[in-house]
Amino acid sequence: MRRISLLAFGFLSPAIIVAAVFFMLPVLLTVAFSFTNMSTSTGIMGGDYILTQTQVRRLGEQGKITPATEAALTGDGYTISDTALIIFARDYGAARAESLAASHLDQTVTTRRDMERILRDLPRDPIRSATERKAAAEVFKTSVLDRRLPDAEAMRQNLAPLDLAPAEVDVLTDQAYTGWHWTTDNFSTLAALPATLRYAMNTAVYVTLTLTFNVGFGLFLAISTFYLPGRLANTFRAIWFLPRILPPVLYVLMWRWFTADQGFVSALLAPFGYTPRNWMLDSATSAWLSIVLINGFVGASLGMILFSSALKAIPPAMLHASEVDGANRWQQVFWIILPQLRWPILFVTCYQTLSLLTSFEYILLATDGGPGRQTEVWSLAAYHTALSNYGGNLEYGLGAAYALVLVLIGLFLSVIYLRLFNFGDLVSKPRIEQ
Secondary structure (H helix, E strand, C coil): CHHHHHHHHHHHHHHHHHHHHHHHHHHHHHHHHHCECCCCCCCCCCCCECCCHHHHHHHHHCCCCCHHHHHHHHCCCEECCHHHHHHHHHHHCHHHHHHHHHHHCCCEECCHHHHHHHHHCCCCCCCCCHHHHHHHHHHHECCCCCCCECCHHHHHHHHHHHCCCHHHHHHHHHHHECCCCECCHHHHHHHHCHHHHHHHHHHHHHHHHHHHHHHHHHHHHHHHHHCCCHHHHHHHHHHHCHHHHCCHHHHHHHHHHHHCCCCHHHHHHHHHCCCCCCCCCCCHHHHHHHHHHHHHHHHHHHHHHHHHHHHHCCCHHHHHHHHHCCCCHHHHHHHHHHHHCHHHHHHHHHHHHHHHHHCCHHHHHHCCCCCCCCCCCHHHHHHHHHCCCCCCCCCHHHHHHHHHHHHHHHHHHHHHHHHHCCHHHHHCCCHHHC
16 A cells, blocks of 8 residues: 555656646745845845935935934045055055155045046056046045945944944944845835726726626537537637637737728728727727737637537437427526536636736737726736836836735635535535435
8 A cells, every 4th residue: 555655646746846846836936025125126135235315315304314314424525544545555556555645644525526636646656547546536435325335234334433323323224235125015015006906996897808708708609509510510619719729929919900090990990981090009998898809709719618518518318308398499508508517617717717817918918008007907017017117127026916916816716716606516426426
């Protein structure tokens, strides 16, 4: 028995590894990233410490540092001190340091240009290279701003000469960190963003309309072709299956040509007095209609195939008996076919719901969320936030928070569907076997 168990585990191990790597790991990483502030600016491997004038001004506006501290931090200057001269001598030569000490010791200037001018006009061995002068000027800089430091301790030492309060040092050190850290701010940001409600409403409209079309039209195609002769039914199914097998880019390009201002629809309606226009992006209504149809035909073709396969499993004797009893086609559909299709309808509904919640490629290719973000759904907003936004700073943590919300909604809807379709009865043994 033990050998059989080990052998079974050996056969199942590849599937377990694949499920762990390609399903569980992405989900766990999404959960982890959603509780961080990871972005392009922070990186994913940690970061340095650098305090900028913008950060100091923001902390002052928030009341986290006093005006006196803000003035001390933003005060800029270059002082030729003994300590700085030691570092300068090590990097740029003792002769230059002696020359600089002889003529400018303890002198303070307010701009880097003035400091570079002093280095350029040294009596002995002046620094001719502009790049070298800029680097040498930084040795004498007395401001704590814009200095890239490797760790928190170095930042605290950088702030030490200002004699700040310990609480302000802690705030400034935390603000200076350029890497990522654990936080729940992403979810508070989602709750505060004005666009969040719009994305949620757009997603609800998109899933509801497209899901209704997918399941309803797929069921209609399956039932209508069920009563056709075999070859004719297969021909119709093959035609309706084309949207599913076409590459998404080619499929959407055909729709864009179909709805363009010089496309098929405009050419067809021009003789009736309609002005040519882009029927896909002309208004929010036309954009939604295009998106529902584009996604609807793809989803309906899958539903048609699954429903058609399930229809073939219905015993022909059951249909023949209903005809003997005088049942017409509508009565057969309502009393025999639909009850037999509860399981396929449950599967297609769950699958299509989860697919529509998380997929966005057809919307991206068709409207990219336009016009005016009117068709921006939740998953597309997650993509734009984390991987392709217009600001340049990709916010991985916020995008993961978007995705995590979709995961939770998908789990909730799955439970609702299982209760709605009475999943326990569907998977239970037939009564004759009980």
